[in-house]
Amino acid sequence: MIIKKSLINKSIEYILQHIDEDISIEDVTNHCNFSKYYFSRMFKEETGSSIYSFIKRVKMDQSVVSLKVEKDKTITEIGVDYGYSSSNYSSAFSKQYSICPVEFRKTMNSTEVANPFYPNEYNTFKSFEHYDAKIIIQDLGNFKVIYERYIGNYNEIGSNWYSFMERYKTYIKLDTLLIEKSYDDPSITQLDKCICDLCITVDEHVELENVTMIKGGKFAVYQFDGSIYDIFVTFLGIFNIWLPRSGYKRDKRYVLGIYRNIDRKNNHVTMDLCIPIK
Known part of the structure; x- marks a missing residue:
């Protein structure tokens, strides 16, 4: 699903940037200068979700990413970061993922993961040393881009x-x-709800409604060279294996995949996998 209305994209951007705050429907509609009733209806028509459901889902999904990489924080602390009390967080977590947060955290010690795109397939992570040897810490500049925002299965990215x-x-x-420019971990987020922006860089003089600036900053950049089918497990390996031991903290921004070369015939790509850090 392409999100075509720029105002809806503006509201989604606002939600994503303030997801670890006590954000309300009124905050979103006020930011977009629309009445609560009218904008709520427009949001649901465009995204398939109510504003409340969208905020709730993104908060919970982002808290799970924090459970993965913020090993120095307790489950209670992470729940509080996203607006939950201790008991409410465990209950809401179990309802959404059919596993309690304590048991989920234990699974993070695993060296393999089920591939959400191929349910019968398990992928094995590389060692910390492997990821560390291929990662460079870089300060990326800003990118002016034309973009389209999609909500749906990452498997559809090619088409x-x-x-x-x-x-x-x-x-x-x-x-x-x-x-x-992606926001969700498909091993956590329902596949039909993953958010991804497709972007191409453009010259400074280009002015279109769907032109925006991707803000740069500090990133851990993994130089990937391989099959497109291995991109998912490589990203996940960086988050699950490298980041918790790296000494860096996840910066709650978007993840970037910057293509350097594409061999469509052989499904082979060279690209920079960029994880925001601080």
Whole structure:
């Protein structure tokens, strides 16, 4: 599903940037200068979710990512970070994921993970040393981009890229970068609810309604060279294995995938997997 209304994208961006705050429906509608009733109806028509359900889902999903990487925090502390009391967090967590947070955290010691895109397949993580040897800490600059925001299964990214690039082919040059800006971990978030922006870099003079600036900053950059089918487990390995032992903290921004070379015939890509850190 492409989110076509710029106002809805503005509200989603606001929610994602303030997800660890006590954000309300009124905060979102006031930010967009619309009445609560009218904007709530428009939001649901465009996204398929109410504003309240969207905020609740993203808060819980992001708290699970924190459970993975913030090993120095207790489960209670993480629940409180996202607006839950201790008992409410455990109950809400168990209801959404059919496992309690204590048991979930124990699974983080595993060296393999079920692949959500291929349910019968398990992927094994590499060692900390493997990821550490291929990661460079970089300060990335800002990127001015044309973007389209999708809510849906990451498996559909390939076909979405084809149609996106066809629509904006007149803006594509030799030095244009293709960038994926993603917010969700598909091993946590329901596959049909994952948020991803497809972006192409453009010159400063380009002005369209769907032009935005991807803000740079400090990232752990893993130089990936392999099959597109291995991108998911590599991202997850960085989060599950490397980040908790790296000495860095996750910065609650978006993850970037910057393509350097694409061999569509052989499903092979060279790209930078960029994890925001602080």
